[in-house]
Amino acid sequence: MNPPTGASLRLISLVLALAGPMTDALAAPPGYQVELLPVPRTGAYATTASAIDNSGVVGVNYANLKNYIESAAYLCTPAQCNAIPRLHEYPKFPRNSVYALNDAGVATGSSDDLMGEGFAGHGYLYDGSNLVRIPGFDQDGCGGCSLESVGYGINASGHVVGTSRTAKSRTRAFFFHDGLMLEIGYLGGHDSAALGINDSDQAVGYADVGGTDDIHAFLYRNGRTKDLGTLPGGNYSAASAINNRGRIVGWSNLAQNGLMVPILYKKGTMAALPMLDGATWGKALALNEADWVVGETEVAAGERHAFLYDGHSTYDLNDMLTADQRAEWTIEQAVGINDLGQIAANGRHRTSGAVRAFLFSPVAAGAAR
Template identity: 30%
Template structure:
């Protein structure tokens, strides 16, 4: 399945999955590592005419990006939320904002009829697009780091066939070649040292993904959890720790070893979406958002403040910043709403 159609299908279904970055932190914060006394949760709301919203990334200032749209028609609008104000960004419609860095620069995908283009939106509102190189016909951007470099995927209509993940530094686009025996790559996230993580596949339907790390021009496979035959990274921090999913279970990969994070009680599926510089990991277990810290997986839906604020459940957590603020989506008043969950120390 072409990943563009994969993206659109799951975005329309609302309960699905849109790739993001899951990491905007640049420096370790002792605040996040301290004990948490309580939490505060904010419903980020909906753009006018929308019936759902979902948050995908948060920077260290608490600025959030994501999408708000109409579930029946599949119409999507990227959004930027900061200090209580929700705005459409970049404002074209049929776009999704996936990642934001600490300078307030965001990236994502613009989906005009018949194509897709990765966009870079500056804090002042100026927007530029990553144009497909010769032989490519569309691009998307998944993540931006704190030096302004981005990663994404390009779709090609010329030999050698197969989609390619890439690293883009604002001037040069560097394709990431597949692992041995594979045909395609997808670039999902990067850290501030331009270490890129994503996955390589042997066929277009992504049936078996093999996670990799790309650094200094070299691609290295990260392997699978025991008993699994696939791995799909979602985020990487500045220590080079990678998180994602392998064989239906969330993982943490560091120094050549992959660790299973397990599940919340009663669940048989989990995925890790984000990690900060303190090693705190967020994601989804079954249909519940989790925070993994100090070796324990915490059910965020069970926090008293969540229930008191009228949330039925927090469905997934997508990113966590250096202060431990978490974003994602949950069910409130019968529909998905983006949330910002902040620890109080």
């Protein structure tokens, strides 16, 4: 990740206060200021965070719950949300999503676009003013058009990984840079997806393993794809993110077709992360350069809690809420953590069931929450 740019005085103060503790895991997590991110629209809707950059900007997706089709993408801080434009304004049920950000303020995701005489979703690069289309793989016989694509990860150079459909309706992982689409992540099977990329163009995701029913996490680097395998006894794994130190997080099962547990892969070894007490499954979704990991677990039937792992212990993000916040919200999923320790998360209202995006910002010991 690039060093933070354009940070507010509040964030600069956080860096100074936490510069020592963030270099190594703490015995206990710092206190957090928990903020509900702004609501960009009104009506029956959900807002979900998808990513966070080092200046504390959060990618937020809006979904209209009346038609379950209309969606919009925003870049949000606690002060305001700015909309990401669409590649094409389809008037009836417009769709737009954001899935990843880099520290230069460039976003990627999926947006409405024209394809031949119809509509499709294509990945994009958006730097705050310019919107660039990421084509899917070429489709034979359609006059130069391309199939659907989605950008799921972006690095400091603006290189993007994600998925694109093929002419045979398969889904394949791609690496997009300098206008070129490269297929990656092939493990001998039919389908694959790339979910994360670091500044060295190392990409991770998951793919079908040829000749089996297995799905395995993969690492793509220097033009080659490596099968990362699974935890002992498992047949399914996926890698969701990789940092600049080459550490990888994701999830794997422990037995064939069994429940998933969060994993950390480093130095050639995959290990399960400790889960919250009583948790039955979990997924690690993101990590920062200090190897702090966030994700989600199920702690009871139908009840999910977001977690933070600091290298020694796993903490429930709900324990970081004030009493009033905890009475109103359950934080179910943490989707991103930056190098300031800020966390992008999603919570569900205990009464209405509404889902909203949250920002967790660490505060110095003894500071007001």
